[in-house]
Amino acid sequence: MKYCRRCLYPENHPLHLTFDDAGICSGCRIHEEKDSLDWAEREARLTTLFSAYRGKAPGKFDCIIPVSGARDSHFIVDTVKRRFGMNPLLLSYNRHHNTPRGIRNLAYLRTWFDGDYMQHVVAPQRVKAITRETIHRMGSMYWHVLAGQSVFPVQIAVRFKIPLIIWGAHQGLDQVGMFSHTDEVEMTRKYRCDHDLMGVEAEDLVGGTQGLRESDLVPYMYPHDREISRIGVRGIYLNNFIRWDTKQQHTDMLERYGYETGTVPRSFDTCNDVDCQHHSGLHDWVKFAKWGYGRASDHASREIRLRRMTREQGIDMVAKYQDTPPADKQTFLDWVGLNAREFDGEIDRFRDPRIWERAKGSWQLRDSILNHREDSGVDAARLPIKEDWSEFPVTATKDPDADESAYVLMARGYSNDHRVRPEWPAPRS
Numbered sequence: 001m002k003y004c005r006r007c008l009y010p011e012n013h014p015l016h017l018t019f020d021d022a023g024i025c026s027g028c029r030i031h032e033e034k035d036s037l038d039w040a041e042r043e044a045r046l047t048t049l050f051s052a053y054r055g056k057a058p059g060k061f062d063c064i065i066p067v068s069g070a071r072d073s074h075f076i077v078d079t080v081k082r083r084f085g086m087n088p089l090l091l092s093y094n095r096h097h098n099t100p101r102g103i104r105n106l107a108y109l110r111t112w113f114d115g116d117y118m119q120h121v122v123a124p125q126r127v128k129a130i131t132r133e134t135i136h137r138m139g140s141m142y143w144h145v146l147a148g149q150s151v152f153p154v155q156i157a158v159r160f161k162i163p164l165i166i167w168g169a170h171q172g173l174d175q176v177g178m179f180s181h182t183d184e185v186e187m188t189r190k191y192r193c194d195h196d197l198m199g200v201e202a203e204d205l206v207g208g209t210q211g212l213r214e215s216d217l218v219p220y221m222y223p224h225d226r227e228i229s230r231i232g233v234r235g236i237y238l239n240n241f242i243r244w245d246t247k248q249q250h251t252d253m254l255e256r257y258g259y260e261t262g263t264v265p266r267s268f269d270t271c272n273d274v275d276c277q278h279h280s281g282l283h284d285w286v287k288f289a290k291w292g293y294g295r296a297s298d299h300a301s302r303e304i305r306l307r308r309m310t311r312e313q314g315i316d317m318v319a320k321y322q323d324t325p326p327a328d329k330q331t332f333l334d335w336v337g338l339n340a341r342e343f344d345g346e347i348d349r350f351r352d353p354r355i356w357e358r359a360k361g362s363w364q365l366r367d368s369i370l371n372h373r374e375d376s377g378v379d380a381a382r383l384p385i386k387e388d389w390s391e392f393p394v395t396a397t398k399d400p401d402a403d404e405s406a407y408v409l410m411a412r413g414y415s416n417d418h419r420v421r422p423e424w425p426a427p428r429s
């Protein structure tokens with residue numbers, strides 16, 4: 001397997017990478033733009049863009065922001081609402097595998113920003129049937145989350161005639177350099193289908209092993225192009241306009257808003273995935289089982305590109321987390337109604353033969369980044385370190401009695417400790 005000489009990505013990255021003559025991947029090359037673009041100028045473009053939507057429809061929302069109990073939600077709402085003075089409608093798709101900590105974080109966000117909020121909770125038995133089908137169809141336990149969270153904002157945009165949706169970072173740009181920041185790529189049905197949904201639209205799941213009906217899949221269906229163009233719905237990505245650095249963003253926002261972070265099983269990033277029981281557990285193990293690498297590689301590659309981590313430190317992180325077994329597996333199996341043999345059998349069908357082989361009755365990696373510590377060209381590809389590596393922040397829990405390994409489908413969405421204060425805190429200079 002070929003690996004990037006700067007970051008840790010392999011050539012079988014499912015979003016597709018290319019390598020240049022120096023053996024540096026397209027994701028690393030596009031990432032260099034973060035240190036070369038004029039971000040003040042890019043932010044001015046965002047100011048212009050927002051002013052075309054702000055207060056244009058009296059009594060209506062200026063935009064939609066999809067939020068969750070993790071990721072960059074606090075940063076995005078802080079930027080859009082506090083810094084740019086937009087009036088957003090906050091939305092989330094209920095992923096069903098919520099952690100108590102994620103529920104609390106969303107409550108802090110809703111309370112602090114005092115924003116109108118809508119959530120879609122699809123019927124649990126239907127979500128389970130869809131999940132059994134997508135495990136069978138493409139080895140995905142997470143299709144419903146990816147499909148639901150990427151389409152609910154579009155459906156609401158059409159229904160309530162709110163033409164602007166604001167997303168955080170574009171994954172294809174940030175991970176593999178599919179686009180330049182200056183392309184200002186926007187949300188499309190095609191990207192969602194090809195990449196978020198692994199090529200399988202909701203309509204494709206009708207029938208199947210679970211006998212799903214079209215009506216079961218309506219919550220996951222993209223609105224018709226005619227409706228989208230009638231309202232003029234567009235979805236923009238903030239990372240095209242603001243230099244994206246999730247660790248710095250969390251550090252600033254934690255100080256300002258005091259939400260919670262926590263350790264996750266299979267990576268060192270304690271901020272971005274704490275709202276889901278499986279994202280950095282079984283879901284990441286499945287990713288590893290398919291592609292031979294997991295979230296630790298994603299997170300370390302990001303830190304290497306941001307010049308806080310050496311490639312060697314990144315490889316140490318992968319070595320530390322790669323083989324961690326998913327302790328949350330049985331919880332998921334009980335929920336979805338499969339046994340371990342059935343589940344493993346389905347996932348094994350989707351192992352990438354470029355990286356996995358079956359030998360002596362078990363699956364063996366043919367290669368891994370651990371074998372590519374000293375590849376030729378690594379030193380030449382290296383970026384100078386700008387900041388010494390430090391661990392991601394871990395906060396104390398605000399609910400020591402909560403069972404953090406339990407699913408919470410719905411819970412109280414308001415926090416007495418995060419009452420809205422009369423004034424916004426002063427913006428960071």
Ligand SMILES: [Zn+2]
Pocket residue numbers: 004005006007008009024025026027028029
């Ligand atoms: Zn790279």
